[in-house]
Amino acid sequence: MSSESFLHPLAEVFIIPSSISVVKGTDVLEHLNRSLTTDTTQIGLHGKQDALLCNANGRILDRLTLCNLEEQVILVGNHGTGNETRQQLLRGVPWDQDVAILDGDDAIGHLKLVGRAVDRCLVGLGIDPTDIDLQSWTEFGSSLISRSKVGNSFVTEILVPTAEIDILVDILISNGAKRIDSVRWGELRIRLGILDSNEMNPSNLPFELGLHELVKLDKGCYPGQEIHARMDSRGRLARTLVRLDCKTPPAIGKHVLPGIGRIVVTSNAEYEGGGVALAIIPNEAKGLSELVFDDGSTAKVELI
Amino acid sequence: MSILGGDGFTLPVVTPVEVVDVQIEFTDSAKSAMKENMDGDESSHVLIISAQSGGCSGYLYDMKIAEDPNDSNFQRLDADGVTVLVHNKDSPLLDGIRVDFKDTLMGGGFQIDNPNADRSCGCGQSFG
Numbered sequence: 001m002s003s004e005s006f007l008h009p010l011a012e013v014f015i016i017p018s019s020i021s022v023v024k025g026t027d028v029l030e031h032l033n034r035s036l037t038t039d040t041t042q043i044g045l046h047g048k049q050d051a052l053l054c055n056a057n058g059r060i061l062d063r064l065t066l067c068n069l070e071e072q073v074i075l076v077g078n079h080g081t082g083n084e085t086r087q088q089l090l091r092g093v094p095w096d097q098d099v100a101i102l103d104g105d106d107a108i109g110h111l112k113l114v115g116r117a118v119d120r121c122l123v124g125l126g127i128d129p130t131d132i133d134l135q136s137w138t139e140f141g142s143s144l145i146s147r148s149k150v151g152n153s154f155v156t157e158i159l160v161p162t163a164e165i166d167i168l169v170d171i172l173i174s175n176g177a178k179r180i181d182s183v184r185w186g187e188l189r190i191r192l193g194i195l196d197s198n199e200m201n202p203s204n205l206p207f208e209l210g211l212h213e214l215v216k217l218d219k220g221c222y223p224g225q226e227i228h229a230r231m232d233s234r235g236r237l238a239r240t241l242v243r244l245d246c247k248t249p250p251a252i253g254k255h256v257l258p259g260i261g262r263i264v265v266t267s268n269a270e271y272e273g274g275g276v277a278l279a280i281i282p283n284e285a286k287g288l289s290e291l292v293f294d295d296g297s298t299a300k301v302e303l304i
Numbered sequence: 305m306s307i308l309g310g311d312g313f314t315l316p317v318v319t320p321v322e323v324v325d326v327q328i329e330f331t332d333s334a335k336s337a338m339k340e341n342m343d344g345d346e347s348s349h350v351l352i353i354s355a356q357s358g359g360c361s362g363y364l365y366d367m368k369i370a371e372d373p374n375d376s377n378f379q380r381l382d383a384d385g386v387t388v389l390v391h392n393k394d395s396p397l398l399d400g401i402r403v404d405f406k407d408t409l410m411g412g413g414f415q416i417d418n419p420n421a422d423r424s425c426g427c428g429q430s431f432g
Contacts, residue, residue, distance in 0.1 A: 022308060024316075034358030056361045056423060056432045072308060086317045092357015094366065095377075095391040100316040107312030144307050161310035223432070226360035226425050 004116075004153060006191055006271070011115030011156075011177040013169060014185040019062075019082025020104035020159075021075040023089065027097040028073050035089055036064065037206070037228070039219040043068040046137045048146050052206055052214050053077075053085055058227030059202045061088065063195075063214070067137045067144060067159065074144075074159065076110055078197035109165035113156040113177065114188055122156070124175030132156065143168065150192050151304075187269035190243065190276045193304040198252075198267045199241060199278060207231050208280060209241045210304055240286045241266075242279055246299035249275030255293060260285045278304075323392045326379050328353070329402040334414065335384045337405040341369060342386055348372065350380075350387040355397045359430020361423050363397060365416050396420070 023032065032040040036051035043049050045068060053062040062081040067074040077085050086101050093099045113121070119129035127140050137144040143160040160168050173179055180188075189196065199209055206215050206228065215228050231237070244250065249268035256262050261282050268277040277299070285291070291299045330338070338351055350372045358364040378389040390398050402417040418424070421431035 087319055090317055090319045094356035095354055103314040107310055142307055162312055163310055221359045223362045
């Protein structure tokens with residue numbers, strides 16, 4: 001499914017810390033539509049959709065993947081943001097709408113599988129990989145499975161009741177998957193260009209992170225829409241997220257580079273033979289092939 | 305078991321709200337427009353002013369004429385014979401607002417000036 005040489009020949013599985021909320025009620029999709037950056041009103045049963053929750057300044061509060069289970073929508077958000085997201089969504093429930101929000105952090109687990117032959121592991125579980133697509137969640141027992149495309153690769157996602165997560169991981173391992181830790185996941189996600197709360201947080205605007213597909217300016221108002229529309233109409237960005245490929249990754253945080261100015265390294269990882277990082281750099285610098293840090297080290301700039 | 309059938313879910317999340325006694329100022333033109341819109345139904349219907357999520361700045365105003373819900377969660381105000389209701393949960397957001405009515409072709413209609421708002425969007429319907 002993917003040809004990247006750094007990927008496992010079959011699959012690697014990671015239990016990814018996520019915030020899980022369940023929004024219930026007859027008016028759920030309408031309520032979410034007023035708050036999120038993409039149109040939620042047309043999600044079908046078992047439909048999957050990604051969206052951002054932003055503040056009035058257009059900055060990212062959370063990234064959410066939705067799963068519509070008919071008057072119950074599961075929201076999979078960034079790790080550590082669940083309480084604030086739930087409060088944010090709850091504060092705006094109108095008096096005459098039927099919407100309730102549950103904290104599912106301890107109830108549902110979230111797995112990600114990446115590799116060059118993830119489907120072979122899934123077949124071993126009795127799952128028909130052709131049933132899994134990008135726009136919906138497929139039921140498998142008490143789990144839900146979907147897929148996302150990241151660059152040239154695919155990431156398979158599984159939502160599973162917490163009580164069953166270890167059993168499912170064991171079955172995946174017995175079918176060839178390798179369980180990985182947060183260090184290996186950190187490397188994989190940076191190399192694949194998967195963003196997390198290190199990038200998607202109130203320091204950043206969606207367009208700076210290349211999240212144009214998660215902002216639908218024609219859907220009507222939502223918090224942050226005025227700022228997003230202004231940025232879109234101006235067509236200019238001050239900063240851009242890039243991947244840095246280097247021998248030793250630069251430290252997370254702010255760096256001032258001669259002739260370029262301030263860059264912010266949001267994530268980094270080392271692997272055998274090199275290092276990678278994600279960094280937000282001045283937009284004018286994105287055309288450079290290489291950045292030179294003040295200690296003389298260099299990093300190749302790759303657009304995500 | 306389904307994905308939502310397991311253990312570990314909390315009871316519905318609640319947001320504590322500090323209920324305040326709502327004061328609203330209605331301009332003469334707003335009172336007149338409200339009466340006109342009630343169309344003689346003042347005895348059975350009320351005007352409900354509320355806030356809901358959305359809009360560019362976080363919250364949207366909503367005004368609707370509805371049958372009196374006779375719900376103790378609402379605060380009742382009188383504006384020249386028109387009963388205005390504000391839900392307790394919206395009281396901190398709407399206390400102190402000034403409701404005006406502008407009879408103009410462009411940008412006309414009810415206008416709300418809200419001292420609680422840190423920001424409002426260009427269309428005037430959203431605040432935060």
